[in-house]
Amino acid sequence: MATGTGKTYTAFQFIYRLWKSGAKKRILFLADRTALIDQTARGDFRHFKDAMTIIKHKKIDTAYNVYLALYQGLSDSQGADAYKQFSPDFFDLVVIDECHRGSAKEDSAWREILRYFNTCHSYRYDCNAKRNRQGFQY
DSSP: OOTTSOHHHHHHHHHHHHHHHTSOOOEEEEESSHHHHHHHHHTGGGGGGGGEEEOOTTOOOTTOSEEEEEHHHHOOTTSOOGGGGSOTTSOSEEEEEOOOGGGOSTTOHHHHHHHHTTTSEEEEEOSOOEEETTEEEO
């Protein structure tokens, strides 16, 4: 989907329905910029109300259902990875906003986080997919 066409709103729609139905109880929403997290929390995701939190300063509180975070804020090259404060099976769904090519390398922070939470479903989206012979890659 192109910039401004509603990728985050679309993600909210399926996340909210899965959460409301009880199909997914704990959701992690990752983005690469603070502005995206803040805009998402104030905008589309405001309907989660008290069930949602923004993870800041690597402070983890497991009392919520929906978590918004910067993926580079959850991982640390020094080995102090905040996401490891959650058990690997804590989340039912991980959604990555803006998983563009620049941060899509095999050693990227969000891929590291997905490998850790490997028992949950994940959904990744972006507007900059690169086409190859096998289809799309990021």
